[in-house]
Amino acid sequence: MFKHRLLKTLLFTVLTLSVTSCKKYLELSPQDGVTRDKFWKTKEQLQAAVIGCYNSMLIPFGAVPNNRPAPAESFFIWGEIRGDMVMPGIGATPDELNVINANILPSNTVADWRNIYRVINLCNTVLDFGPGVRDVDNTLTQEQLNAYLGEALTLRSLMYFYLVRSFGDAPLKLKSTSSDNELVQLAKTPQADLLKQIVADLKLAESYATASYGDNASNKGRITKFTVNALQADVYLWMDNYADCIAACDKIIGSGRYGLVAGNNANAWFNALFVTGNSNEGIFELQYDPQLLNPFYSMFGVVNKRYMANPIVIDEFFTVDPIDDNNKDIRGIDAAVRTSDQTIYKYVGINSTTVRSPDVSYAHWIVYRYADVLLMKAEACANSGRGTETLNIINTIRTRANALPASAQTPGPENVSGLTDYVLAERARELAYEGKRWYDLLRNAKRNNFARLDILNSAAVRVVPSAVQQSALNKLKDPNSLYFPIYQYEIQTDPNLIQNPFYK
Numbered sequence: 001m002f003k004h005r006l007l008k009t010l011l012f013t014v015l016t017l018s019v020t021s022c023k024k025y026l027e028l029s030p031q032d033g034v035t036r037d038k039f040w041k042t043k044e045q046l047q048a049a050v051i052g053c054y055n056s057m058l059i060p061f062g063a064v065p066n067n068r069p070a071p072a073e074s075f076f077i078w079g080e081i082r083g084d085m086v087m088p089g090i091g092a093t094p095d096e097l098n099v100i101n102a103n104i105l106p107s108n109t110v111a112d113w114r115n116i117y118r119v120i121n122l123c124n125t126v127l128d129f130g131p132g133v134r135d136v137d138n139t140l141t142q143e144q145l146n147a148y149l150g151e152a153l154t155l156r157s158l159m160y161f162y163l164v165r166s167f168g169d170a171p172l173k174l175k176s177t178s179s180d181n182e183l184v185q186l187a188k189t190p191q192a193d194l195l196k197q198i199v200a201d202l203k204l205a206e207s208y209a210t211a212s213y214g215d216n217a218s219n220k221g222r223i224t225k226f227t228v229n230a231l232q233a234d235v236y237l238w239m240d241n242y243a244d245c246i247a248a249c250d251k252i253i254g255s256g257r258y259g260l261v262a263g264n265n266a267n268a269w270f271n272a273l274f275v276t277g278n279s280n281e282g283i284f285e286l287q288y289d290p291q292l293l294n295p296f297y298s299m300f301g302v303v304n305k306r307y308m309a310n311p312i313v314i315d316e317f318f319t320v321d322p323i324d325d326n327n328k329d330i331r332g333i334d335a336a337v338r339t340s341d342q343t344i345y346k347y348v349g350i351n352s353t354t355v356r357s358p359d360v361s362y363a364h365w366i367v368y369r370y371a372d373v374l375l376m377k378a379e380a381c382a383n384s385g386r387g388t389e390t391l392n393i394i395n396t397i398r399t400r401a402n403a404l405p406a407s408a409q410t411p412g413p414e415n416v417s418g419l420t421d422y423v424l425a426e427r428a429r430e431l432a433y434e435g436k437r438w439y440d441l442l443r444n445a446k447r448n449n450f451a452r453l454d455i456l457n458s459a460a461v462r463v464v465p466s467a468v469q470q471s472a473l474n475k476l477k478d479p480n481s482l483y484f485p486i487y488q489y490e491i492q493t494d495p496n497l498i499q500n501p502f503y504k
Contacts, residue, residue: 040129043140049130050148053122053155054222057286058294061115068115071159072286072365073295077110078166078484079435084459085313085428086437087342089305096306102464102472104485106503111484113166116159117173123156124176150208151223157198157205158231158367164194165238165439168483168500172197187496188486195239202232211255220278221287226252230283230368233376238443242380249377258283258370263400266330267351274335274346277364281371288362294347297361301348309337309344309433310463317428319406329403329429336432344433371397371430379423383447387413394426403429420444420452442482450479478502 039045060067069077080086081100088097095108104111130148134140163170172189174197189197209225229251236245252258261272261281272279277287288294299306314320318332334352338345347363348356356363378393391413398408409425411418427440445455456476464472475481480502491497 040133040136042137043133043144046126046130046133046140046145046148049122049126050151053119053126053152054286056119056122057155058288058292060295061118068109068112070295071115071119071162073299074115075162075365075367075435076296076299076433078162079438080433081110081307081438083437083441084462085310085317085432086344087308087310087463089308091302091304091306093306100463101468102460102475102481103468104503106485106488106491106499108485109487111167112487112489113163113170114487114489116163120156120159120173121176123152123159124174126152127156128176146208147210150205150210150228153201153205154209154223154228154231157201157235160194160198161231161235161238164191164198165442166484167486168480170194171494171497185496186494188498195235198235199232202228202235206232216278217287220282220285223284226255226257227284227368230373233373233380234368237376237380238439240383240447242384245380246377246384249373249380252283252370252373253377258373260370260374260396260400263330263402266335269330270335270346270349270351273366273369274363275350277366279369281369282364282366283368283370283373285364285366285369287364290360290362293359293361294363294365296347296363297356297358299347300344301355301358301361305343307344308342311342312462313337313432314339316462317407317425317432319404321404321406327402327404329401329407331401331403331429331432336429346433366434371400372427372434372436375423375427375430378426379420379444382416382419382423385414387411387415387419390419390423394422397426397430401430417452424455446479446482453477456482475502 040049057071060070060073062068077096077099081096082102086100088100092100093109095110098104098108099110127149130145130152134142134145160170160172168191169188171186172194173186205223206225206228209223209228211225213219213222213224229248233245233248233252236242236248259280261269261279263269273281277285300308314332314337318329318336320333321327333339334349335346337343338349348361350356350360374393374397378390381387381393382390391411397403407425407429409418409422411422413419424440424444428437431437431440441455441459445452453476457473460472460476461469480500483500483502485500485503486497491499
């Protein structure tokens with residue numbers, strides 16, 4: 001299984017590819033004596049390098065105590081805390097509080113992207129040196145090589161897509177370097193060009209990627225053709241390319257490999273999706289297990305937690321039945337949120353009454369699942385004159401979840417604005433705290449030259465403290481404020497980088 005193979009190859013990968021200094025990754029002459037002329041010799045080494053790309057998304061980067069978070073942690077932070085469903089807990093750092101309060105400066109460590117470029121560099125290394133393995137190991141077939149390259153291309157594209165949505169413009173780096181946190185002499189690449197590169201890479205990755213590895217954990221924990229399609233759909237939706245988004249979604253839907261986990265038993269649904277993981281609904285999940293714990297227990301499950309659910313989430317998003325407490329949207333109470341203390345629950349709960357202990361904090365990070373794909377298609381249909389399909393998809397999602405009548409909306413199939421609001425609200429319920437909310441808000445707000453800036457204004461009113469709320473609303477008027485600044489370290493070390501104009 002993939003999880004176990006990852007852990008078996010982790011030590012091998014670290015010993016062969018890293019060095020004693022975390023700032024000297026993949027050097028030609030590393031201090032441990034393992035040089036590139038001794039690596040990239042066998043298909044097993046190539047596989048280890050690819051698995052290292054996945055692993056680099058799971059573990060922190062750098063030396064304690066100032067290590068940077070694992071990318072998986074950044075995926076939550078970047079995707080949620082600028083939205084309206086998260087509140088700071090007592091353990092939130094000053095930098096995190098400033099992001100939530102829309103008071104972001106270039107010195108804010110949340111905007112440090114070096115952990116993401118570390119993954120990019122590992123992917124670039126596979127792409128640079130992987131093809132040469134066939135020259136020395138004739139047991140590596142072209143099909144196997146292509147599959148590995150497809151994984152690296154897709155993971156690199158995913159990293160760049162996070163950078164596009166979080167920073168707008170960012171340096172484009174397509175060749176590996178000797179130091180994974182060094183971007184010397186690189187200027188920013190415009191967002192449109194980054195997206196063009198992502199689209200091209202994913203097209204190639206789709207032709208390379210495998211449909212199945214032969215076991216469920218690998219099919220969920222490694223890149224397949226259907227992971228590529230899910231990322232394509234997400235990218236096309238960001239680009240307002242609705243036809244290609246729908247086509248990518250339909251490849252997944254038409255494959256017959258995925259479906260919605262039944263919601264008739266709330267505990268069984270919760271267990272399948274968030275406790276055991278790798279369900280029929282999962283498309284791509286970052287795999288944690290007892291030997292590689294996730295960071296989410298310390299973020300959400302302790303007394304001094306860093307993040308909590310916004311108290312309005314249950315009443316305003318999921319709603320409650322005023323007559324029957326047992327009649328509830330299965331995605332809300334004791335799924336997304338434990339209402340007794342506003343705990344973000346899906347990463348720390350085992351069932352509706354039992355919480356994980358720290359030593360079993362290995363809930364996966366779900367990058368894409370089938371419900372997400374359906375709702376991406378619904379959004380694309382809403383903007384393509386196919387509003388009836390949008391409503392049908394939303395109804396399918398709501399029926400599975402026993403969504404309450406109070407959260408239903410009644411836009412007509414031609415009412416694009418109303419359909420947008422409905423899809424956005426349903427994505428909030430379905431994908432709560434899965435790193436989607438801020439990107440969903442921004443994507444819909446920026447469409448048609450920020451015709452729906454009200455979406456961001458409404459979100460700010462829900463979460464930003466009243467004392468700084470007007471300041472936040474004023475900042476939202478400038479589109480450049482919707483992207484992070486370039487972290488000051490990068491500006492200081494790379495003379496070609498130009499700061500986001502809002503933060504100059």
